[in-house]
Amino acid sequence: MSCEPIRTWLGAYRDGELSPLRHWRCRLHVRWCAECARELRALARLDTLLQAADVVPALALTKEVGRSRLGPPPGVTRSDTRSAEWNGVTFPTLPSSPVPAKSQRCHLILRTVLPVLVAFAVVALAFLPRRDSQGVPLERAVEALMRAPAWQSSHLVVRSRDGRTVTEQWVSLPHSLRTEVRRDGRLTEVTVQNERESWIYRAERNLAVHSNVRPYVPESHGVGAFHGPLNSLRRLRQSADRVGGVNVSERRVREADGRLLRVFTIAVDVARHHPGRELPADDGIRRDVVSLDARTGRLVRWEDRETGNRYEVDAYDVSPPVGTFTWQAPAGARMVEHGDWWKARAGRSVAAVENSTTRVVVHAVDLSAQGDVYLTVSKKSESGNDRITSWPARGMLMEDDRGRIYLHYQTSGMTSWPDTVALLAFTPLNPARKGDPPPRRVTVRLLPVHRPHTTPVDHARELLLARRLRVSAAATWAAPPVSPFDLFESPIGRTGFVDELRSRARRAYRADNPCGAFG
Amino acid sequence: MELGKQVEARLTGRREAERQRRWERLWREYHPRIWRLTARLAGDPDLADDLTQEVALRALEGLDGFRSQSGEFTWLYRIAVNVVLGHRRRRSLETVGLDTPDAAHLPSSTPAPEASAVAAELAPVVRAALDRLPEELRTPLVLQVYEGLKYREIAAVLEIPVGTVMSRLHSARQRLREELEEYVL
Numbered sequence: 001m002s003c004e005p006i007r008t009w010l011g012a013y014r015d016g017e018l019s020p021l022r023h024w025r026c027r028l029h030v031r032w033c034a035e036c037a038r039e040l041r042a043l044a045r046l047d048t049l050l051q052a053a054d055v056v057p058a059l060a061l062t063k064e065v066g067r068s069r070l071g072p073p074p075g076v077t078r079s080d081t082r083s084a085e086w087n088g089v090t091f092p093t094l095p096s097s098p099v100p101a102k103s104q105r106c107h108l109i110l111r112t113v114l115p116v117l118v119a120f121a122v123v124a125l126a127f128l129p130r131r132d133s134q135g136v137p138l139e140r141a142v143e144a145l146m147r148a149p150a151w152q153s154s155h156l157v158v159r160s161r162d163g164r165t166v167t168e169q170w171v172s173l174p175h176s177l178r179t180e181v182r183r184d185g186r187l188t189e190v191t192v193q194n195e196r197e198s199w200i201y202r203a204e205r206n207l208a209v210h211s212n213v214r215p216y217v218p219e220s221h222g223v224g225a226f227h228g229p230l231n232s233l234r235r236l237r238q239s240a241d242r243v244g245g246v247n248v249s250e251r252r253v254r255e256a257d258g259r260l261l262r263v264f265t266i267a268v269d270v271a272r273h274h275p276g277r278e279l280p281a282d283d284g285i286r287r288d289v290v291s292l293d294a295r296t297g298r299l300v301r302w303e304d305r306e307t308g309n310r311y312e313v314d315a316y317d318v319s320p321p322v323g324t325f326t327w328q329a330p331a332g333a334r335m336v337e338h339g340d341w342w343k344a345r346a347g348r349s350v351a352a353v354e355n356s357t358t359r360v361v362v363h364a365v366d367l368s369a370q371g372d373v374y375l376t377v378s379k380k381s382e383s384g385n386d387r388i389t390s391w392p393a394r395g396m397l398m399e400d401d402r403g404r405i406y407l408h409y410q411t412s413g414m415t416s417w418p419d420t421v422a423l424l425a426f427t428p429l430n431p432a433r434k435g436d437p438p439p440r441r442v443t444v445r446l447l448p449v450h451r452p453h454t455t456p457v458d459h460a461r462e463l464l465l466a467r468r469l470r471v472s473a474a475a476t477w478a479a480p481p482v483s484p485f486d487l488f489e490s491p492i493g494r495t496g497f498v499d500e501l502r503s504r505a506r507r508a509y510r511a512d513n514p515c516g517a518f519g
Numbered sequence: 520m521e522l523g524k525q526v527e528a529r530l531t532g533r534r535e536a537e538r539q540r541r542w543e544r545l546w547r548e549y550h551p552r553i554w555r556l557t558a559r560l561a562g563d564p565d566l567a568d569d570l571t572q573e574v575a576l577r578a579l580e581g582l583d584g585f586r587s588q589s590g591e592f593t594w595l596y597r598i599a600v601n602v603v604l605g606h607r608r609r610r611s612l613e614t615v616g617l618d619t620p621d622a623a624h625l626p627s628s629t630p631a632p633e634a635s636a637v638a639a640e641l642a643p644v645v646r647a648a649l650d651r652l653p654e655e656l657r658t659p660l661v662l663q664v665y666e667g668l669k670y671r672e673i674a675a676v677l678e679i680p681v682g683t684v685m686s687r688l689h690s691a692r693q694r695l696r697e698e699l700e701e702y703v704l
Contacts, residue, residue, distance in 0.1 A: 011692050012685050015663065017670045046695055049702060050664050053645035055562055388643060393698075413643060 003029075003036055010040055014047070016243055016273075023243070151298070151316045161308025176325040177218040191216070192327040199327040200484050208329040211338035211484040213416050245269030252294065260294040261301075338484040342417040345376045353464045357382045358448045362466055363421075365442060367474045371432035373398060373406055373439065374480050375424040375469075379448050388413040388422040394505055396447050398426045400439030400471075405429040409505035410498070414482050423480065427502045429509060441468045542582055545591055546575060552666075553599050559665045560603040560658065562650055570606060574599045596662075596676040604654060648698040656691035659684055 006029045012018045013026040030037045151173075158167040169179045181189040190201040190208075193216050200215075201208040240246040247267040254260055268286045291301040302311040329335050345364040352361045358381040366374040379386050388411065396408035406426035413422050426444075446464040479498070481487055553574050558567035577598050649657060662668045662676065670688075674681045 008686075008689050011689050012670070015670070015688075017685070042696060043692060045702075046692060046699065047664065049645045049699065050649065050660075050695075053642040053649065054665055055559055055564055055646065388647075390647070393644065393647075411644075 003033060006030075006033070006036055007039060010036065010043055014040065014043055153318065153320065154316050155314040155318065155320070157312045157314055159310045159312075170320045170324050171218045172320060172325065173218055175214060175218065177216050178320075178324050178327075187330075190327065192325060193218070194325040198484060199329070200488075201327075201329065201333065202488060205488060206333050207488065208333045208335050209338050209484045209487045210335060211340075213338065213340055213414075213484060215484055240273075243272045245272035253291070259300075261291045262294045264290045264292075266290065336487055338481065338487055340416075341423075341480060341482045342376070342414070342421055350469050351466045353446065353466045355462065355464055358462070358464070360446055360448050360464055360466070362444075362469060365469045365471045366480060367438055367471050368478055368480070369474060369476055370478050371428055371436075371438070371474075373426045373442060373471065375426070375444065376421065377424060377446070378418070378421045380420070381448070386420040388419060390449060391422050391424070392447055392449075394501070394508075396424065396426070396445055398442050398444040400443075401441045401468075402437070402439070404439065405509075406442070407502075407505040407509050409501045412482075423482065427505065429506060438474050439471050441470055443467045444469065538582065542579060545578075545582075545595075549592065549595050550575075553595055556596065556599050556662075556666055557603055559661050560600065561606065562646060566606070570599075570602055573602045573606075577602065590675070593672070593675045597678070600658060600662075600676060604658070644702070645699060648695055651698065652691055652694055656687050656694065659687045660691040660695075663688060 006026055009018055009022055009026055010030075013023060016023075018026060030040055153170070153172040156169045156171070158169070159165070165181065165183050167179060167181045169177070171177050175193065175195040177191070177193045179189070179191045180187060186203070188203045190199065192199045193214050195214070196212065198211050198214055198216070199208060200211075245268065249265045251263050251265075252260060253263050266288045268288075270284055270286050287305040289301075289303040289305070290299070292298065293300050298316055299313055301313070303309075304311070348363050350362045350365055352359060354360065358379055360377055360379045362375055362377050364374075364376040366376070368374065379391075381390075391411045392408075393411050394407075394409050398406035398408070400406065406428050408424055408426050410425040411422050412425070413419070424446075444466045446466060447462060448464060449462055477486070479486060550571070554567050554571045557570035557574065558564040561567065561570055574595070578595055581598070649660070652660065659673050659677065662673045663670075668676070670681050670684045673684045677684070679687075
């Protein structure tokens with residue numbers, strides 16, 4: 001079967017919104033078509049990115065939803081939903097032929113339509129939603145979870161499957177957090193943050209970084225991180241209506257301390273609910289066990305059988321021990337101070353350029369150890385839309401005093417910076433060779449507005465030319481240390497990702513400018 | 520007061536009290552969802568309180584005319600979508616910045632600061648790409664991805680056919696894939 005219609009259905013396939021027949025066709029197709037399977041994985045990745053970029057903070061969600069009754073919208077009944085499943089099913093059309101006599105018509109109907117109907121019925125029976133959600137409906141589990149009252153502080157312990165890695169975490173909203181990871185009882189990682197400062201320690205590097213930047217959002221960590229699973233349960237509830245593959249059971253268990261728990265076991269058929277995702281090793285079923293305090297409704301324990309992690313909330317709203325949110329490096333550890341990138345540049349101005357609508361200030365021009373140039377910029381425009389997100393992600397150009405061209409490949413910023421400040425990264429079109437003199441001045445063509453669907457002429461009107469900007473001496477860092485994590489070697493495993501961005505910028509530029517002109 | 524007027528006043532009072540009860544029940548039930556929806560459609564939780572207030576006022580005004588044919592949920596969602604779209608048009612913004620510091624970290628089921636730091640970088644990029652989508656593609660996507668509505672429900676809220684919802688979601692995802700190519704592949 002051709003990929004063309006399947007491609008347009010893949011999104012709906014992931015959402016569980018296709019008719020059974022189309023669902024089946026998609027499922028078969030992606031099993032043997034590597035391209036479409038890749039497309040499906042890309043859609044999964046896109047969904048993950050979108051979920052991660054939700055503007056409603058985790059805690060806000062928990063608080064808000066906790067006050068609402070979760071359930072299918074009153075306007076949409078179960079019967080409505082069932083009938084919608086058949087929307088969009090296309091039946092094969094019969095080839096046109098001269099109108100036959102009545103007896104022939106009956107015969108024709110028997111010969112053509114009937115087999116189609118029978119085949120369709122067989123397929124429909126095979127792929128009709130299977131309501132194998134036995135025990136309690138998923139609805140009750142989700143509702144129970146989301147009714148938990150909001151908290152201000154929590155103490156969480158996470159144990160790995162083999163029990164060798166234990167993570168302990170204190171959170172006190174809105175700013176404070178302490179996480180300690182122990183492997184076989186030995187301290188391997190520490191992260192501490194309060195409203196003014198933070199410390200990150202990695203034993204394997206014997207390195208501790210102190211900073212006045214707060215790299216964490218505590219409400220998205222620890223217990224707050226259950227936002228993710230909660231969201232997936234919400235989606236699961238919807239797709240379970242269509243494709244089944246979910247079994248939820250509930251039992252009540254009394255803890256040794258006398259607390260009564262509601263224990264939900266949620267078994268999910270991964271192939272049906274997460275097409276394209278790697279299946280769990282044993283039977284393709286992911287099982288989570290969620291325990292709630294029967295009295296308060298708060299989460300007590302979450303056993304993620306897929307990863308083997310076991311989360312236990314030791315306490316809510318209990319004052320943490322004094323000194324929990326400050327830290328002293330162990331004797332012998334190397335201590336490094338992380339400076340605030342933006343604060344160090346906020347008062348400087350290398351250049352200010354403007355057109356009739358926009359004014360851009362270049363606060364600094366930094367050169368990395370490997371030859372990339374970074375511009376720290378802020379802007380003010382008539383539209384008032386000056387946030388970092390209004391800059392293009394790539395596509396600007398720079399030329400140095402020796403005529404070497406640099407390509408813009410990334411726009412980034414930190415959440416702790418003002419939202420009008422952006423860091424623009426440029427890489428040499430031809431990677432620098434050993435012994436090349438560093439650039440002393442650069443001229444850059446800034447395009448301060450992202451307009452993906454306009455012509456180059458429109459772009460030209462908005463270009464701002466910042467001439468002969470002085471470049472700082474080459475730094476020792478390979479990537480700008482904007483976050484305390486950047487002071488650890490190979491930060492966050494991003495190197496490959498950034499390399500790919502650089503390569504893409506070079507390929508795109510060469511495709512458009514085979515002569516390599518600055519323009 | 521004449522008896523007729525007294526009866527009328529009492530009936531009016533009773534109707535008003537009933538209306539008030541109906542309104543309170545409706546708003547208590549849907550307020551959190553409407554707040555989230557406006558925050559997500561506007562791309563800015565700071566605006567959500569004001570927009571939710573506007574939704575409440577419009578819904579209260581229209582409560583008498585509302586007959587449960589389309590369902591309370593659909594009716595309120597439709598008002599919320601219109602309020603937010605109206606707000607975005609009024610501001611005449613081509614895009615609205617979405618960078619809200621407190622929401623930028625990736626919720627993770629394990630406390631993994633490194634992953635969060637990556638997401639802190641990506642979240643504004645993803646939001647910007649989402650925000651650059653035309654409204655007719657962005658709104659169904661927000662309703663589907665963040666609100667978890669089914670296609671049929673989206674169709675009811677936006678008053679468009681289910682097939683159109685499917686094709687708009689497809690187009691929206693295609694656009695986002697192109698914009699976020701380097702992160703998605």
